[in-house]
Amino acid sequence: MLSKKTKYALHALTYLGKHRESKTVLIHDIAEEHGISHKFLENILLELKKAGLLGSKKGKGGGYYLIKEPKDIPLSKVIRLLDGPIALLPCVSINYYEPCAECKSEAACGIKKVMAEVRDETLKILENKTLEDILTNE
Amino acid sequence: MLSKKTKYALHALTYLGKHRESKTVLIHDIAEEHGISHKFLENILLELKKAGLLGSKKGKGGGYYLIKEPKDIPLSKVIRLLDGPIALLPCVSINYYEPCAECKSEAACGIKKVMAEVRDETLKILENKTLEDILTNE
């Protein structure tokens, strides 16, 4: 399951996607719309900004805005950013690789082999679904 | 990512699958093979038994054994059992449905719609990969 962080990030991105005609959107408005803690959301938006998905304007009249096309924001990107690996095991993660402590030989591990396939197929799904798909369903 | 519980369950099932010629296998042997806590694994095997994947024999000379064909044990089953939902959001979970607190209208939620599609496609993958696939790769 996705963490609340990722879920809230998706809500925020959706909200921003729906308000692209406004120059900026307030954290406050997004938080209120979904009854999310303002401060918690603040951290999330900051991460999205650092990752290059959002831009922001400081000071009075400021706020956040999307700087990518919705079609260029795949679920895989958002999930990796806030939740980490998409692979089901660390030993088959592309971006967060780590060996499994209990594994004797990675080369001979059938679980690893199968999980690498699962990862490839899962990635296909999550790279193909984008914010645009969410927006067209709203 | 999978929890250690699920990961250990897969290791145990693999071990049992490799030793189907023996009548029974000791928790001890599986735990030792992978350096897993005996007691932790005990709980896991008990769950697998209650779910109908394993049989056991009590008392001296006892142990566990597979009671299903490896091809009839899909990853989806093991994951659901120990980790819970396969869906990325509670509101699209088949077996563990719960509404999302921050969602105003499930019917109009684009995130939900997309996540339901992700769930369907993910399920296809995890229902198709079975213990047999793991065993043939060992």
Add this chain to the structure above:
DNA sequence: TATAAACCCTATTTATTTTATAGACTTTAT
């Protein structure tokens, strides 16, 4: 029939991760 081996069951503790909060700082429009 006593004994030791092995699984069964429930509860509790410990560790880790996630979620949430706090507060001081910086920028900017008016």
Add this chain to the structure above:
DNA sequence: ATAAAGTCTATAAAATAAATAGGGTTTATA
């Protein structure tokens, strides 16, 4: 100047996962 808004880092609280503990029951076998 002032107030509005994002930036940043740290900490606290809550939830979940991982591990441990210990007594109970069953069974082979000497």
